[in-house]
Amino acid sequence: MTNHPYLRAFLAGAFVPTLILPLMLTGFIVLRMVLQVPFPFERGIIFPMALVPSLWALWNMLWLGSSERTHLTIGLHGALLPLLLMPCGALLATSLRILSIGEDGVTWFNAVHVSYTWIVPVFLAALAVYYLMWKYVVGFLNRTLGIA
């Protein structure tokens, strides 16, 4: 299978967020419409729905194009993605007023408060989640599609 490797990389990269998105939509419908929780989830869902799958897909294409030069493993390459995603997501969330920055921490959806002491472990955990997902899930998909 030698045709269109970048198309296959795009599809493999978009696989994980595309699978998780229906779960998020289900949670959104249950929380917002069934339980009538007064959080503005619909504003927050724009980022994971519109940008994250495409960024995962493009990041996998970038790995395919650059791995011969950089020699980065797929896991480490994926672990770098939150360095790009988190500022973008925080910027979008701030402009949509679902993230407010306070003196002792940040508050999501006017409900979830994250103190600054917790931001570093949460960020490191996010890096670890990305590393594991890219190494085992995206790596498996790349091997299955014949591009790794």
Next chain:
Amino acid sequence: MNTRDTDRLKTLLQAALPPTRDDLPPRDLWPELRQRIASAPASPAPVSIPWFDWALAGGVALVAVAFPAAVPLFFYYL
């Protein structure tokens, strides 16, 4: 349709379809295929996960338990 038409139709069909050639392989391929099927592993080799990855997964679980509010934030970035 009389016999003459039938013969003409037969001639036309034989002229339209190329004659088949005897393209049999020089030897019987079935034993080789059976040998390949028999030698293939029944299940794929199990993925070996290094201790470092287990430690990372444990750390993630620890953060999720100690700070459950982080879980929806993870989903926000997935």
